[in-house]
Amino acid sequence: MPTHKWWQEEFFADLRPFFAQLSPKETNQQVRYLIKKLKLKPGMSFLDCPCGFGRVSVPMAKKGIKVVASDLTRVYLDELEATVKRTGLKIETVHSDMRKIDFRNRFDAAGNLWTSFGYFEKERDNLLVLKKVYQALKPGGRFCLHVINRDYIIAHYTATEWQEYGGVLSTERRKFDYATSINRGVWTFHKDGKARTYEVGLRMYSYHELIAMFTQAGFVDIEGFGSTEDAPITRHTLAQWVFGTKPK
Numbered sequence: 001m002p003t004h005k006w007w008q009e010e011f012f013a014d015l016r017p018f019f020a021q022l023s024p025k026e027t028n029q030q031v032r033y034l035i036k037k038l039k040l041k042p043g044m045s046f047l048d049c050p051c052g053f054g055r056v057s058v059p060m061a062k063k064g065i066k067v068v069a070s071d072l073t074r075v076y077l078d079e080l081e082a083t084v085k086r087t088g089l090k091i092e093t094v095h096s097d098m099r100k101i102d103f104r105n106r107f108d109a110a111g112n113l114w115t116s117f118g119y120f121e122k123e124r125d126n127l128l129v130l131k132k133v134y135q136a137l138k139p140g141g142r143f144c145l146h147v148i149n150r151d152y153i154i155a156h157y158t159a160t161e162w163q164e165y166g167g168v169l170s171t172e173r174r175k176f177d178y179a180t181s182i183n184r185g186v187w188t189f190h191k192d193g194k195a196r197t198y199e200v201g202l203r204m205y206s207y208h209e210l211i212a213m214f215t216q217a218g219f220v221d222i223e224g225f226g227s228t229e230d231a232p233i234t235r236h237t238l239a240q241w242v243f244g245t246k247p248k
């Protein structure tokens with residue numbers, strides 16, 4: 001039986017080794033894509049929310065972008081703050097729930113990256129995340145949501161999965177709730193002969209739903225791609241890169 005809810009800090013602490021799924025080379029490619037699509041230039045500002053341990057914030061700051069990095073998981077921010085101290089990069093960290101960030105007209109661009117969206121059971125909370133980031137952007141500012149594609153998940157659904165990284169084995173048993181589009185899973189992390197189990201719920205979105213939500217939050221010029229090569233979004237593309245602009 002699950003003993004923990006997934007959004008508690010321990011889940012992300014246990015998840016840390018699994019970030020190795022994406023190599024630094026792949027992350028750097030994503031950062032180049034983001035810089036191009038968000039029209040960022042050195043000296044411009046970028047809000048990375050939620051930022052994790054700075055997977056994207058750090059290479060972004062290395063390109064001369066002024067980054068504000070916000071996350072709820074304290075151990076990730078501690079890791080990012082240690083990187084900032086070691087490297088002297090320009091990154092400000094903010095410890096906050098993504099529904100509670102309180103910036104106004106401050107950033108040239110923002111990103112919610114690597115499926116950090118759809119975390120809340122109440123749909124109005126998921127919409128609130130978009131509204132908060134919209135509020136944080138300057139007029140003319142651009143936003144990228146990089147999130148898993150529901151249509152791919154349905155077309156390729158598997159009820160169980162396991163992965164091993166850094167000496168930790170994770171197993172997941174899943175069930176898709178078609179009434180809510182929430183994927184419900186039970187994740188177990190096995191390490192050093194001990195196991196910890198979490199209930200995980202993730203609202204998944206089709207591209208047309210994201211267009212409707214972006215529109216509701218106020219974004220214009222909405223466009224989406226299924227890869228960093230600007231492939232169209234289809235049921236064969238796992239990722240969605242959806243962009244929107246706050247009107248001037």
Ligand SMILES: C[S@@+](CC[C@H](N)C(=O)[O-])C[C@H]1O[C@@H](n2cnc3c(N)ncnc32)[C@H](O)[C@@H]1O
Pocket residue numbers: 007012049050051052053054055056070071072073076096097098099112113114115116119
């Ligand atoms: C899959 S990770 C992605 C992190 C980062 N965007 C990246 O691309 O590496 C999801 C992140 O969401 C953060 N998170 C979870 N719930 C949150 C909340 N309510 N408010 C802010 N951050 C949250 C976690 O701490 C974690 O860092």
